[in-house]
Amino acid sequence: MRLPPARGVALSLLLLTAILFPLLVDNPYLVSVVITAYVTAIAVYGLDVMLGYTGELSLAQGGFFGIGGYSAGILMATYEVSFWIALPAAVVMTAALGYVIGLAALRTRGDYFAIFTLAVGVMIVIIIERWEGVTGGTDGLIGIPPPSSIGPLRFDSLTAQYYLVLFFLVLTIYVVWSLVNSLVGRTFVAVRNSEELARAVGIDAGKTHQLSFVISAALAGLGGALYAVFLGYIGPAMGGVQMTFMMLVYLMIGGVASLAGPLVGTLLVTGLMQFLQAFAEYQMMALGPILVVVIIFFPKGLAGLAKLLPERWRR
Amino acid sequence: MSAPLLRVEHLGMHFGGLKAVDDVDLDVPEGEITAVIGPNGAGKSTFFNVVSGFCTPTTGRVALNGMDVTGLAPHRIARLGVARTFQTTKLFPEAEVLDNVIIGRRQHTKSNVLDAILRTKRLRTEAAECRERARQALEFAGVLHLEALPVGSIPQEARKRVAIALALVAEPQLLLLDEPAAGINEEETSGLTALIRKVVESGIAVCLVEHKMRMVMDLSDRIVVLNQGKKIAEGTPEEIRNDPTVIDAYLGGSSHA
Numbered sequence: 343m344r345l346p347p348a349r350g351v352a353l354s355l356l357l358l359t360a361i362l363f364p365l366l367v368d369n370p371y372l373v374s375v376v377i378t379a380y381v382t383a384i385a386v387y388g389l390d391v392m393l394g395y396t397g398e399l400s401l402a403q404g405g406f407f408g409i410g411g412y413s414a415g416i417l418m419a420t421y422e423v424s425f426w427i428a429l430p431a432a433v434v435m436t437a438a439l440g441y442v443i444g445l446a447a448l449r450t451r452g453d454y455f456a457i458f459t460l461a462v463g464v465m466i467v468i469i470i471e472r473w474e475g476v477t478g479g480t481d482g483l484i485g486i487p488p489p490s491s492i493g494p495l496r497f498d499s500l501t502a503q504y505y506l507v508l509f510f511l512v513l514t515i516y517v518v519w520s521l522v523n524s525l526v527g528r529t530f531v532a533v534r535n536s537e538e539l540a541r542a543v544g545i546d547a548g549k550t551h552q553l554s555f556v557i558s559a560a561l562a563g564l565g566g567a568l569y570a571v572f573l574g575y576i577g578p579a580m581g582g583v584q585m586t587f588m589m590l591v592y593l594m595i596g597g598v599a600s601l602a603g604p605l606v607g608t609l610l611v612t613g614l615m616q617f618l619q620a621f622a623e624y625q626m627m628a629l630g631p632i633l634v635v636v637i638i639f640f641p642k643g644l645a646g647l648a649k650l651l652p653e654r655w656r657r
Numbered sequence: 658m659s660a661p662l663l664r665v666e667h668l669g670m671h672f673g674g675l676k677a678v679d680d681v682d683l684d685v686p687e688g689e690i691t692a693v694i695g696p697n698g699a700g701k702s703t704f705f706n707v708v709s710g711f712c713t714p715t716t717g718r719v720a721l722n723g724m725d726v727t728g729l730a731p732h733r734i735a736r737l738g739v740a741r742t743f744q745t746t747k748l749f750p751e752a753e754v755l756d757n758v759i760i761g762r763r764q765h766t767k768s769n770v771l772d773a774i775l776r777t778k779r780l781r782t783e784a785a786e787c788r789e790r791a792r793q794a795l796e797f798a799g800v801l802h803l804e805a806l807p808v809g810s811i812p813q814e815a816r817k818r819v820a821i822a823l824a825l826v827a828e829p830q831l832l833l834l835d836e837p838a839a840g841i842n843e844e845e846t847s848g849l850t851a852l853i854r855k856v857v858e859s860g861i862a863v864c865l866v867e868h869k870m871r872m873v874m875d876l877s878d879r880i881v882v883l884n885q886g887k888k889i890a891e892g893t894p895e896e897i898r899n900d901p902t903v904i905d906a907y908l909g910g911s912s913h914a
Binding site for chain 2: 516517520521524525526527528529531532535536538539540541542543544545546547553557
């Protein structure tokens with residue numbers, strides 16, 4: 343699968359902008375906002391694998407984000423495990439839990455699946471809050487160290503952490519892109535389109551859902567682990583239902599089942615929320631109408647709009 | 658004597674007190690067209706759903722080439738060489754015709770997530786092979802020229818051909834067609850009849866549920882008539898045409914309705 347040249351150029355320019363960003367913007371606050379958006383976007387990509395490509399809405403994504411964060415955080419802060427071991431361990435742990443939860447959750451579909459996973463998400467927060475000895479309870483977990491250096495590469499500066507997170511974001515986008523543009527992605531979409539037809543052509547729909555759910559959870563785990571390490575402290579709210587719904591908002595606004603959607607939506611809404619921070623609780627009042635407008639007029643989000651406009655101009 | 662391709666014995670599918678299929682025996686031999694007909698609600702669709710694994714029968718057994726497949730999941734039965742179409746086509750209207758058909762070949766491929774991420778040779782070979790087979794199936798069904806169009810933009814008859822191409826791309830031994838001619842006109846029906854004949858000539862057995870009698874009489878080697886879940890007659894088109902039980906079920910049923 344080769345990219346058309348125009349898209350290749352556009353992608354290179356975007357990547358260049360992302361690479362130059364912390365060097366050009368001399369504002370640590372802004373850089374840290376973008377880092378937070380990147381790590382969240384990784385989990386939003388996971389949400390899109392399940393919702394956009396496989397057609398099931400998982401509302402446990404925030405919970406998995408929390409599991410990834412707490413797994414990495416506990417390993418690093420309590421057991422002093424190196425980041426380079428804690429990160430893959432957190433991803434594997436989240437994926438494994440995703441697998442087990444999927445075994446039960448994927449007996450349901452549609453609204454029932456969404457409600458089931460919502461309940462799972464709520465349970466995850468409760469467990470994080472109550473398991474004080476391990477998670478620090480409602481006080482949260484503090485003292486998560488920055489990643490240890492590899493040879494001359496040190497990760498204690500903001501810029502270095504920015505590049506680290508950018509690397510994993512690019513990796514995530516590559517993984518999702520390569521899945522979507524493969525027989526595996528075709529299988530996901532076939533199940534989304536019609537589970538009945540997919541089964542009739544020999545596709546194991548249960549296994550396909552399970553695979554998609556595990557990938558979705560693994561990406562949430564990756565994002566969560568990076569989030570914990572980047573912030574240095576975490577609280578139960580990172581695994582909360584509100585986190586899930588924010589991710590869903592990012593995805594809806596950015597565009598479901600599009601490669602740019604999760605990143606565009608997360609960056610844009612995170613930026614907007616920062617801009618509106620002065621208005622504190624009224625932030626949500628601005629977000630609500632925006633979401634409604636996007637869903638009614640651009641059901642495929644901003645990424646869908648970007649695809650639509652050139653077609654209209656050509657006519 | 659070798660077992661027939663499909664053998665259904667004492668098949669029963671009960672929903673509570675309703676016997677949608679009641680003690681039906683049926684053989685589909687290789688290389689033939691067997692039609693299942695009957696008035697509305699006779700149990701034809703349920704019969705298909707049981708054979709293709711979407712319903713587990715209450716009684717009886719289904720065997721493929723002598724192997725018991727009763728109660729297997731639909732994808733397992735599909736992989737054993739049984740393809741089916743649905744009464745209402747379930748194609749993905751927004752996707753291109755070719756993309757809709759490629760997935761039918763997936764059951765013969767082994768590429769997994771790692772192949773996808775690492776872009777292995779296996780993935781590329783299999784993807785190219787699926788594409789090639791899908792194009793061949795579309796050509797066979799006479800709709801290759803539409804390959805790049807979204808399914809939603811092509812005519813109803815072409816969609817039915819695409820659905821058949823999707824079933825054929827897996828190279829099944831048995832093709833179950835659930836009312837392939839529903840909702841298309843006479844001329845299109847005869848085109849579709851020719852396609853089904855071509856399918857059988859290529860060595861695939863066909864089991865057909867259809868209301869359009871001319872199509873059934875033209876195509877079938879043997880016809881099985883169901884009424885209220887029970888098999889009431891079986892024979893050649895000629896025998897069925899003159900069978901008083903069948904005439905009664907059809908005419909009697911509709912005059913009372």
